[in-house]
Amino acid sequence: MRRRTRRSVTARSRINWAGRKRRQERRAIPKRSRAALPSIYRAGEGKLADAAYQAGLLAGGKADAEEGEGEGDVLLYESPLQRAFSDWCAAHVKKRPDIRTMIRLSKSYTGGYAKASGRKDTRIPLPLARTAAAVVCASNEQDTLGKVLQQLERLPFQEVIVVLNGCRDQSYTAARNHRIASILHVPGRLGHDVGRSMGAAMTSADIVLFTDGDVVISAEELAPFIYKVDEGIDAALNDLNPYLPPYMHQDEVTRCKSFLNRNLQPVIMCRTKGKWREADRLVGFCLLLHRDVLHRIGYLDEGYRIGNYEDDDWIIRLRLTGRKLFIAGDSFIHHFGSVSMKQLGQQFESVHHHNESYYTNKWDNPYAWVTNMKEGALARFPGLRSGHDFYPSHVLVRDQSGLVYFLLNGRKYALSGGAGQVGTEAVLLSRLDIRQIPDGEYSLTSEQIREMLDSAAMDESLSAGEAGAGQLVEGPGGRVYQWSRGTLRPFASLHTLERWHMALRKRSVWPLERLNSVPEGDLIIAPPHLDNPVL
Incomplete structure (x- = not known):
């Protein structure tokens, strides 16, 4: 890789500024050349890039002598290049640079490494504190899937899960040609939400990147997502708004999303050094998040068919917990909108109508709930929430294996003797969701649970402004709440x-004055619908 040095830049400047004094020529850089220069040459960072190149030469020569020709068969995540660059950054880069500077350092180091080893190398090692994995959903993407995986191989991913979602072409063969790919084949087309949930369940990495198999994204454009989430951002999505066609030329799905983005004014004017902006709502096919966030929020809701609205749903759930979203403004990924959805043909209208109805019935007014949480419960009781904090009390839940628990005030209690005598149906939750719920200190019998449910169904309140634990309360407008430790949870x-399974439970009707006398607690939301028996 040819390095751009101070000497070559100055020489070019002398040509462009001919006729001026020699001293001025050495100092001045014409505006066009200055704009073309990478920022790494500012504030002495050019010396660090030179040092990275020299360090890469030494490391490459050493690795070539020790490893021979085996370097190309090793994934970047476990390669000597990744280890050597991470060690060098820890020793010589005192302050974590922005992603563009880091990529230039990485390429300088890799350039020296490649020259010393005598092999071409376009990989981009990054000094990450956490492990990263990618989940690629593909549906008949044989022409692009291999190119997508080629770019992912250039980054330090621990693994790449390829979910072949109802493929009938040669996508399997394209994926098998790449050593980094772990392949999960789903015979029927279940949609983006199920595929992503299954892929996320298969990996143990701390950071999970979700992308599609129909759009080839360069490693340089993906790196900012990994780098920023490694710093501590909960979730990062791509921003396509500046690159959309005029409103009149957009397809129906893109038009609806554009309308919401513009009218809800999602972007908060809070620009970071790396052009990252906090946002209230983002819709994109490429997003990255911490595994811890996935554990705390839960899987995508499989009640949505094939695609659309499932990402909106998951984002609402994330924002209710008090977490933040960011636009990766320094990364551009072009997405040919609705390519997969257009393959549905005449089925598109029915799928879209189902998803729209499911979303509306589930959330009613989701952005009003986010505002209420931010200004209400999150303000009165600060702290990040988890998905299970939005589950009700006094309900039975079960996992796919049939294990049944009783949820009581944010904890799960195992049943001794089975749930057959309780008289109420258990709600199916994923194993991931159930593991996140703290355990109770003891187990409960079906008689004890029945007694608590009967007590929660009492009409009479204990005193003014108070109700029995777990009791349902209905207000004048028909809104239903659950009494929980001194608050009313809507x-x-x-x-x-x-x-x-609480729609038929007995409710106590309260007047508006009484409702307003009690603080509102955390919202109660519907659990994600599960079709996948693996989860």
Whole structure:
């Protein structure tokens, strides 16, 4: 790789500024040349890039002598190049630079490494504190899937899960040609939400990147996502708004999303050094998040068919917990909108109508709930929430294996003797969600649970402004709440009551004055619908 040095830049400047004094020529850089220069040559960073190149030469020569020709068969994550560059950064880069500077350092180091080893190398090692994995969903993407995986191989991913979602072409063969790929084949086309959930369940990495197999994204454009989330950002998505066609030329799905993005004014004017902006709502096919966030929020809701609205749903759930979203403004990824959805043909209208209805029935007014949480419960009781904090109390839940628990005030209690005598149906949750719920100190019998449920169904309150534990309360407008430790927790919708099998439970009707005398607690939302028996 040819290095751009101070000497070559100055020489070019002398040609462009001919006729001026020699001293001025050495100092001055014409505006066009200055704009073309990478920022790494500012504030002495050019010396660090030179040092990275020289260090790469030494490391490459040493690795070539020790490893021979085996370097090319090793994934970047476990390669000598990744280890050597991470060690060099720890020793010589005192302050974590922005991603563009880091990429230039990485390429300088790799350039020296490649020259010493005598092999071409375009990989981009990054000094990450956490492990990273990618989940690629593909549906008949044989022409582009291999190119997508080629770019992912250039980054330090621990693994790449390829979910072949109802493929009928040669996508499997394209994926098998790449050593980094672990392949999960789903015979039927289940949609983006199921594929991503299954892929996330297969990896143990701290950071998970979700992308599609129909769009080839360069490693240089993906690196900012990994780098920023490694710093501590909860979730990062791509921003396509500046690159969309005029409103009148957009397809229906893109038009609806553009309308919401513009009218809800999602972007908060808070620009970071790396052009990252906090946002209230983002929709994109490429997003990156911490595994810890996935554990705390849960999987995508599989009640949505194939695609659309499932990402909106997951983002609402994330924002309710008090976490933040960011636009990766320094990364541009072009997405040919609705390519997969257009393959549905005449089925598109029915799928879109189902998803729209499911979303509306589930959330009622989702952005109002986010605002209420931010200004209400999160303000009164600060702290990040988890997905299970939005589950009700006094309900039975079960996992796919049939294990049943009783949820009581944010904890799960194992049942001794089975749930057959309780008289209420258990709600199916993923194993991931159930593991996140803290365990109770003891187990409960079906008689004890039945007694608590009967007590929660009492009409009479204990005293003014108070109710029995777990009691349902209905206000004048029909909104239903659950009494929980001195607060009234609202149900997001009638759908939420039905999903928790609580729609037929007895309710105590309160006047508005009494409702207003009690602080509002955390929202109660519907659990994600599960079709996948693996989760």
